[in-house]
Amino acid sequence: MEPSSPNNPLGSNNNRATEFHPFSTSTPHMLAFHLSWLSLFSCFFSTFSIPPLLPIIRQSLNLSAADVGAAGTAAFVSSIFSRLAMGPACDLVGPRVASATLSILTAPIVLATAFISSPTSFILTRFLVGFCLANFVANQFWMSSLFSNSVVGLVNGFAAGWGSMGAGFAQLIMPLLFSLVKSFNVPENNAWRVVFVVPATFQAITAVLVLVYGQELPRENHGDSKRVCDNKPKESLLEVVFNGLTNYRGWILCLTYGFCFGVEMTMDNIIAQYFYYTFGVKLEVAGIIAACFGWTNCFARPIGGVISDQMAKWFGIRGRLWGLWVVQTVAGLLCVLMGRVESLGGSIAVMCVFSVFVQASSGLTFGIVPFISNRSLGVISGMTGSGGTVGAVVTQMLLFSGDKFSTQTSISMMGLMMIVCSLPISLIYFPRWGGMFCAPYSFHQTSTDEEDYRLLV
Amino acid sequence: MAAQVLVLASILVFSCFADICYGAISFSSLHRTLVVTASHRQGLLMGGEDKITVTWGLNQSFQAGTDSNYRTIKVQLCYAPNSQVDRAWRKTEDHLSKDKTCQFKIVEKPYANTNETLEWTIERDVPTATFFVRAYALDEHDHEVAYGQNTDAEKTTNLFDIEAITGRHASLDIASVCFSAFSIVSLIGFFFAEKRKGRKAQQ
Numbered sequence: 001m002e003p004s005s006p007n008n009p010l011g012s013n014n015n016r017a018t019e020f021h022p023f024s025t026s027t028p029h030m031l032a033f034h035l036s037w038l039s040l041f042s043c044f045f046s047t048f049s050i051p052p053l054l055p056i057i058r059q060s061l062n063l064s065a066a067d068v069g070a071a072g073t074a075a076f077v078s079s080i081f082s083r084l085a086m087g088p089a090c091d092l093v094g095p096r097v098a099s100a101t102l103s104i105l106t107a108p109i110v111l112a113t114a115f116i117s118s119p120t121s122f123i124l125t126r127f128l129v130g131f132c133l134a135n136f137v138a139n140q141f142w143m144s145s146l147f148s149n150s151v152v153g154l155v156n157g158f159a160a161g162w163g164s165m166g167a168g169f170a171q172l173i174m175p176l177l178f179s180l181v182k183s184f185n186v187p188e189n190n191a192w193r194v195v196f197v198v199p200a201t202f203q204a205i206t207a208v209l210v211l212v213y214g215q216e217l218p219r220e221n222h223g224d225s226k227r228v229c230d231n232k233p234k235e236s237l238l239e240v241v242f243n244g245l246t247n248y249r250g251w252i253l254c255l256t257y258g259f260c261f262g263v264e265m266t267m268d269n270i271i272a273q274y275f276y277y278t279f280g281v282k283l284e285v286a287g288i289i290a291a292c293f294g295w296t297n298c299f300a301r302p303i304g305g306v307i308s309d310q311m312a313k314w315f316g317i318r319g320r321l322w323g324l325w326v327v328q329t330v331a332g333l334l335c336v337l338m339g340r341v342e343s344l345g346g347s348i349a350v351m352c353v354f355s356v357f358v359q360a361s362s363g364l365t366f367g368i369v370p371f372i373s374n375r376s377l378g379v380i381s382g383m384t385g386s387g388g389t390v391g392a393v394v395t396q397m398l399l400f401s402g403d404k405f406s407t408q409t410s411i412s413m414m415g416l417m418m419i420v421c422s423l424p425i426s427l428i429y430f431p432r433w434g435g436m437f438c439a440p441y442s443f444h445q446t447s448t449d450e451e452d453y454r455l456l457v
Numbered sequence: 458m459a460a461q462v463l464v465l466a467s468i469l470v471f472s473c474f475a476d477i478c479y480g481a482i483s484f485s486s487l488h489r490t491l492v493v494t495a496s497h498r499q500g501l502l503m504g505g506e507d508k509i510t511v512t513w514g515l516n517q518s519f520q521a522g523t524d525s526n527y528r529t530i531k532v533q534l535c536y537a538p539n540s541q542v543d544r545a546w547r548k549t550e551d552h553l554s555k556d557k558t559c560q561f562k563i564v565e566k567p568y569a570n571t572n573e574t575l576e577w578t579i580e581r582d583v584p585t586a587t588f589f590v591r592a593y594a595l596d597e598h599d600h601e602v603a604y605g606q607n608t609d610a611e612k613t614t615n616l617f618d619i620e621a622i623t624g625r626h627a628s629l630d631i632a633s634v635c636f637s638a639f640s641i642v643s644l645i646g647f648f649f650a651e652k653r654k655g656r657k658a659q660q
Contacts, residue, residue: 055546058544060621062621104640104641104643104644105640105641105644107636107640108633108636108637108640108641111633111636112633112637114626114630114633115633117623117624117625187505187581187582187624188581188624189582189622189624190624190625190626190629192624193624193626193629197632201636211647277546402543
């Protein structure tokens with residue numbers, strides 16, 4: 001008989017937790033939550049530890065604007081593939097092993113900044129470090145395995161939001177660490193290489209903690225569990241992947257996520273430079289301002305999850321879709337405005353409000369993802385997640401590489417692209433629950449278990 | 458509520474214009490009254506090691522009294538055009554407050570009505586690029602009123618190359634290699650331990 005616990009009073013939901021207590025570390029659910037978001041935090045910290053020091057690094061390596069843009073793009077290109085691969089990897093070996101392995105393998109690359117001496121090696125390093133962003137998919141997968149549908153939106157929002165704060169933390173801490181190292185009379189060219197010890201070590205430590213203390217499933221780890229449960233049909237990995245890839249809703253979310261999370265990542269890349277160069281503030285001050293952008297993730301992304309769950313209570317899936325479209329469009333409008341504001345104070349104010357909306361729309365997206373497919377959850381999460389980085393690559397390459405547009409014009413154009421690419425949300429349609437403009441088609445509640453298993457509609 | 462929105466909007470709008478109103482001196486309005494030369498050894502100059510000898514003084518072909526309002530002289534190391542290509546953070550702008558051409562200060566001292574010389578060791582933080590030397594004369598309000606440079610108006614002659622210090626250090630390289638080895642070994646060690654635990658549990 002399954003013993004009851006505070007997180008699981010009825011012993012149902014496959015032992016997944018039905019409540020979320022963010023300040024508890026009870027095993028296995030809440031401990032896994034904290035390990036997972038910390039691990040994701042360290043990956044974001046590592047990937048975005050380079051942008052705040054770019055004004056120094058570009059002088060040191062004699063980088064051109066094209067080199068800087070190429071490196072920023074490269075950081076995201078690698079995560080496109082790693083996120084796509086992480087979905088099936090979680091199905092195969094479990095999120096704990098997959099994410100920890102990736103973290104431990106990419107941590108030395110962060111430290112390899114010590115070896116960089118040319119633009120090519122700089123671009124290569126950023127490319128390799130970008131692989132660790134796949135831990136986002138493992139994080140969401142892990143949380144969906146441990147928490148039931150009633151709280152999964154909220155938990156996913158908190159886990160991803162707190163994890164994404166790593167980018168903001170990097171923007172703040174790296175310039176400060178750099179100043180600290182410089183104060184020991186170390187030349188700038190040396191100092192920026194030394195500070196990468198911090199993100200590398202932190203990433204390795206969190207990976208080890210995940211391996212030692214993490215637990216993937218409510219009762220055991222992935223490797224110990226039986227692979228096939230009684231009421232789940234036997235399927236090959238290829239079938240699961242095909243099932244996910246042929247679901248058009250996954251592709252629409254892939255596009256829209258590219259223009260909320262992708263925009264957020266691009267902003268993380270360019271924001272410190274933007275304030276440093278356009279408004280002439282000091283490097284540490286630019287870092288603080290840029291950090292504010294990342295830190296709103298603490299509450300903004302979870303709020304997106306909460307809004308999604310609340311809209312679902314009132315209007316069902318249609319409410320989730322409308323919520324996502326409204327929030328993302330408002331974010332796009334604010335992005336357009338941000339590129340038009342000429343003063344420092346106004347720019348910061350608009351940036352803060354914009355960050356709340358763009359991160360909330362990421363949370364709202366993952367309020368919809370779990371409902372697209374149950375069996376292919378990993379694949380859909382991977383597709384959506386990598387869509388985020390595709391969006392980052394596209395915006396970075398089109399708008400922030402080279403001298404074609406001024407940064408301010410680019411930011412406004414990015415906002416316009418966000419608005420346009422949010423429109424396809426209106427095309428998402430669930431036969432049983434409807435879409436943004438269309439009522440549900442089928443009112444039959446008697447679908448088989450197998451149908452339910454493939455598509456939660 | 459509407460009044461508050463209006464106030465906020467007007468603050469935002471007026472702050473946009475503030476930059477234009479406040480002290481924008483343009484480079485094209487300055488007179489080239491100073492003569493500046495920079496001499497150095499032959500070949501590529503190394504940051505942190507090599508020296509440049511800079512001299513500056515008023516061009517004697519101007520009338521006496523031209524420098525009556527010069528209070529301070531500021532000599533700077535400036536990027537040559539070929540080091541500014543595709544690097545917006547080094548761009549030349551006519552408005553001096555936005556100009557990023559000259560980012561390294563060689564010396565700033567009170568103006569003396571004589572030719573002065575300084576031997577300057579290139580700082581360790583100077584990046585790899587092509588440079589020239591420019592001197593600004595500032596008045597008592599610290600506004601630029603005149604300038605001189607060791608190159609011509611198109612910035613094509615008398616340029617010199619500086620190579621930055623490498624920044625790499627053996628201790629850092631060794632630490633990176635050790636850390637990588639340690640990470641991979643502990644990962645492999647973990648997998649072995651898990652496999653052994655799994656085998657023990659099955660027995």
